[in-house]
Amino acid sequence: MERRSFLKKAAVGASAGAAGLPAMASDTPILNWRLASSFPKSLDTIFGTAELFCNRVKELTEGKLNIRPFAAGEIVPGGQVLDAVQNGTVEIGHTAGYYYYGKDATFAFDTAVPFGLTSRQQTAWMLHGNGMKLMREFYADYNVVNFLGGNTGTQMGGWFRKEIKTLEDLKGLKFRISGFAGKVMAKLGTVPQQIPGGDIYPALEKGTIDAAEWVGPYDDEKLGFYKVAKVYHYPGWWEGGAQLSFYVGKKEWDKLPKLFQQAIEVASFEAHTDMQAKYDAKNPAALGRLLQNKIVLKPFPQPVMDACFKAAQEAFTEEAAKNPKFKKVYDDWVVFRNNQGQWFNVAEQSFARFNMVRALK
Numbered sequence: 001m002e003r004r005s006f007l008k009k010a011a012v013g014a015s016a017g018a019a020g021l022p023a024m025a026s027d028t029p030i031l032n033w034r035l036a037s038s039f040p041k042s043l044d045t046i047f048g049t050a051e052l053f054c055n056r057v058k059e060l061t062e063g064k065l066n067i068r069p070f071a072a073g074e075i076v077p078g079g080q081v082l083d084a085v086q087n088g089t090v091e092i093g094h095t096a097g098y099y100y101y102g103k104d105a106t107f108a109f110d111t112a113v114p115f116g117l118t119s120r121q122q123t124a125w126m127l128h129g130n131g132m133k134l135m136r137e138f139y140a141d142y143n144v145v146n147f148l149g150g151n152t153g154t155q156m157g158g159w160f161r162k163e164i165k166t167l168e169d170l171k172g173l174k175f176r177i178s179g180f181a182g183k184v185m186a187k188l189g190t191v192p193q194q195i196p197g198g199d200i201y202p203a204l205e206k207g208t209i210d211a212a213e214w215v216g217p218y219d220d221e222k223l224g225f226y227k228v229a230k231v232y233h234y235p236g237w238w239e240g241g242a243q244l245s246f247y248v249g250k251k252e253w254d255k256l257p258k259l260f261q262q263a264i265e266v267a268s269f270e271a272h273t274d275m276q277a278k279y280d281a282k283n284p285a286a287l288g289r290l291l292q293n294k295i296v297l298k299p300f301p302q303p304v305m306d307a308c309f310k311a312a313q314e315a316f317t318e319e320a321a322k323n324p325k326f327k328k329v330y331d332d333w334v335v336f337r338n339n340q341g342q343w344f345n346v347a348e349q350s351f352a353r354f355n356m357v358r359a360l361k
Contacts, residue, residue, distance in 0.1 A: 028257060033067040036085070038078035038095040040198040041071045043219055045282070046244065049150045049275045050094040053246065056267035065260045067092060078196040085247045086142050093247040094149055097135075098179030099194075105319050106326045108180040109333055110135050110146065112242040114312035116333075119151040119241030119276055121340045126243070129336045134329045145253045147268035149244035150275030153283075155236035156220065157300055158213030159204065159229035164300060167307055176200055176212035180315065181238030187311040197223070204228045215242075217286035218279060231296045237308060244275070 035054060039046040047069070054067040070090075072078030081093035082100050097110030109131070117125060125131035126148060139146045158177070164170065171189030182192030193209050203209045205228045212229070213236055214220055226232070246268050253261065291297065300308075316334075320327040 028061075028064050028259070030063070031065050031256075031260070033065070033091040033252075034075065035067050035069045035092045035094060036072075036075045036081045036090045037069055037093070038072050038081050038099060038196070040073075042222055043197065045152075045219060045275060045278050046150065046215075047071060048278070049244065049271045052274055053094070053149075053267050053271040056270055057263050060263035060266060061260055065256075065263060069094070072196060072198060078198070079194070082142065082144070082247060085144055085249050088249060088251070091249055091252045094244065095247065096178070096242065096244055097146075101179045101182075104138075104325060105180060105183075105323060106138055106329055109329050110243065110245055111179065112239040113180045113333075114184050114238040114315075115309055116240050117337055117340065118344075119153045119243070121337070121344070122151060122241045122243050123148070123272075124340070125333065125336050130332045131336075134332060138325060138329065139247075140250070143250040145248045145250055147246040147248070147265065148272040149246040149268060150272050151244065152215050152239070152242045153276055153279050155239040155242055156213065156216045157233035157236050158211055159220070159225040160211040160231040160233060161229050162210075163231045163296065163298060164233060164304060166301070167304060170304070173211060174209045176203065176209050177238070178213075179238070183315050184238070184308060184312045187315065188307060201225065201228070213238075216279065216283050217290055218282040221286045221290055226290055226293050226295050230294070231298060232290065233298055233300050235299070237300070237305065244272075246271075 035050055037047055037050050039050075041047050050069040054069050057065050057067055075090060076084045078095075079099050081095040082103075084090045085093040097107040098112065100107040112122070116122075122131075126135070135146055158175070162169065167188060170185065172191065173189075174191045174193055175185060176193045176195045177185055177190075178194055182194065185192050193203075195203055195209070195212070197214060200209075200212045200214060201224055204212050204225060212225060214223060214225070220226070220232075246264075248264065256264075287297075316330060320330050
């Protein structure tokens, strides 16, 4: 499953359209799978990506491979999707790798790490760098085959009861934050809390936590965070381009007919592309509605950003020193990130700095 093969098959599927992949043989078996999602049905962006994927697989296999998506909690809790796929409770899952940071920090590279790649850069690393190769090697230890499962784009910094003005304001703050970012925030005195998306609102409402990050305006509005915390900080420096993934159990994958495997690859690529497009289309209007609800929209102060960046680099160095799997991926990833930064600064950033200022006048 090399990346060039993946792209070739994806291109075939996209160009074929309704015609789909080559016709199924009459004796091709009918399979019924279950997909466990880490997300609630109310989030039509993320859970909707799993629904789109399942529908496309069914279409591409002419109804021979039927995958039914289940929301978080319907089969297993949202944070147990990897385990459910690994132990065969379900054949496939849709989740975020960094939810399993507690098992191994290397999982975070499959989603996002602090001050990391944008969504485009992440996809480039996965498909034309060594990202997919390295992550497939890593996931093999869990008997899982991973596929691209969407990207949110750069996320927001989250909802706070009180504005973050100085580093002192981070100390003792009970903050719902996932993955590697929690380790970085802990270095600055924050108390990170990992809470599934559907449980964030009541925790914030009851004061169990002081702040929470999720994705961005469209999802955050749906989850109602603005009703219980009015300060909306940005950017989410820990998620410059948060990638989701589909996990297929290796044993189940190996039993699939080749055309079914191709259908999964093609459908995952379509779903991956669709998620970012949906967020990009819906976030602007959602932010406008949030502003009408009298939220306070604030960037993180520069000294806070600088301190977080420094803490992130320290956390990378510490983890790489004790975790060979992390170091193997990090060494490749950091070279790719630095090269991307140089290139994007030449064209993308210079264009954005000029064009956005003019367009927004």
